[in-house]
Amino acid sequence: MPIYAYKAADAKGKLVKGELEAASEMEATTQLAKTGYLPINISFKAEKAKAAQEGIFKKAGKVGPQALIIFSRQFSTILKSGIPIIEGLDVLAEQTDDPALKKALGEIVKEVGGGISLSQAMAKHPNVFSQLYVNTVIAGESAGVLENVLFKLSDMLESDFETRTNIMAVLRYPIMVIIAMLIAVIILSIFVVPQFAKIYIEAKVPLPLPTQVMILISKLLMNYWYILIPAVFGLGFAFQRLINTKQGRFWWDGLKFKTVIVGKIYTKLTMLRFASMLNVLYQAGLPVLRTMDIVGMTIGNAVLAKEIEKIKRDLTDGKGISTAVLNSKFFPRMVGFMISVGEKSGSLPLMLDSLYEYLNMEVKTAIKNLTGSIEPVVTAVLGMVVMGMCLAIFLPLWSMIQVMKGE
Numbered sequence: 001m002p003i004y005a006y007k008a009a010d011a012k013g014k015l016v017k018g019e020l021e022a023a024s025e026m027e028a029t030t031q032l033a034k035t036g037y038l039p040i041n042i043s044f045k046a047e048k049a050k051a052a053q054e055g056i057f058k059k060a061g062k063v064g065p066q067a068l069i070i071f072s073r074q075f076s077t078i079l080k081s082g083i084p085i086i087e088g089l090d091v092l093a094e095q096t097d098d099p100a101l102k103k104a105l106g107e108i109v110k111e112v113g114g115g116i117s118l119s120q121a122m123a124k125h126p127n128v129f130s131q132l133y134v135n136t137v138i139a140g141e142s143a144g145v146l147e148n149v150l151f152k153l154s155d156m157l158e159s160d161f162e163t164r165t166n167i168m169a170v171l172r173y174p175i176m177v178i179i180a181m182l183i184a185v186i187i188l189s190i191f192v193v194p195q196f197a198k199i200y201i202e203a204k205v206p207l208p209l210p211t212q213v214m215i216l217i218s219k220l221l222m223n224y225w226y227i228l229i230p231a232v233f234g235l236g237f238a239f240q241r242l243i244n245t246k247q248g249r250f251w252w253d254g255l256k257f258k259t260v261i262v263g264k265i266y267t268k269l270t271m272l273r274f275a276s277m278l279n280v281l282y283q284a285g286l287p288v289l290r291t292m293d294i295v296g297m298t299i300g301n302a303v304l305a306k307e308i309e310k311i312k313r314d315l316t317d318g319k320g321i322s323t324a325v326l327n328s329k330f331f332p333r334m335v336g337f338m339i340s341v342g343e344k345s346g347s348l349p350l351m352l353d354s355l356y357e358y359l360n361m362e363v364k365t366a367i368k369n370l371t372g373s374i375e376p377v378v379t380a381v382l383g384m385v386v387m388g389m390c391l392a393i394f395l396p397l398w399s400m401i402q403v404m405k406g407e
Helices: 026-032 047-058 065-080 083-093 099-113 116-123 132-141 148-200 208-225 225-242 244-257 264-284 289-300 302-316 321-326 332-345 348-368 369-406
Strands: 002-009 015-021 038-047
Touching: 065 083, 065 099, 065 148, 083 099, 099 116, 099 244, 116 132, 116 264, 132 148, 132 264, 132 289, 132 369, 148 208, 148 264, 148 348, 148 369, 208 369, 244 302, 264 289, 264 332, 264 348, 289 302, 302 321, 321 332, 332 348, 348 369
Parallel strands: none
Antiparallel strands: 002 015, 002 038
């Protein structure tokens, strides 16, 4: 769990400094307020090592996405019906078939019964409830619209799950082609290239660059496989650790927008979250700055969260939400224009609903078109690799034939 450093004033006005664990900056503020401290400054310090390790190794206890979607929707319905949180969680814990979720809900019932908030209890189970999920629950608790937020959250989770499933279906063929290509390169490098290389060296034929590269790859795979394999796993481990740091997460979240082909889809998905959460909190009647605070927490992207801080400064200067959004380079112009129409017509919730439906349709259309974008790229890459291997093997053979004809 993240660790925050804080400065606060106690009941007598004395300055107090310290550190505490909290799922988010907002939760840290809440914890300080409950102890009678007035927060002055709260800043992220580090990620607890245990949490970082769980993010890498604790995969077996993860809850299935469909089970979490069903739970969120059912929990929202239970809260709308007026059933107390503890009683509702107890019922859902009994009826869920997912063992990880069942265990977590059982512990959450005890923790909430012990006096802590629902978001704090969920934050203790990062293998089940992600940081985005916990932040969204905090937003619902703060605004007093937990049941509405949970329903919107279930929609977002379902949309994310459907998008990931569809993207993986589209990428299945390219992935299989790439794997087959890598296997072919490895087999040729280990069993075929050494035989040809021996013949060419004995014949003293000058080796062109493609052949030299293939021979180098062959030597690396045959002589240093015990270094290459651990190095691949080590790079994966290092990458996972990198994106669990504050700077690494910021870099990675920014890169997602720039990724070829899927970057536009990711942008639309984040805009879906933005429109959905802004709509719920706006209708709850929260002050606009408080609303943007919570939206920044729940959007699930460090770069956009920082951009929302800039939007808040524009709002403080008296500008509208649409003006601030249009001034941002990370928000598509369509988002700002539709919010502008909603503000001017006094029907912002209706326009945000329309924006959500529009973006949702755009995401589905983009995924359908993904196959047509990827297949030419895969075909071109496959052709280049095959051509490179053929040139590497047969160019020196052609030179040998020419030499023999000359003799």
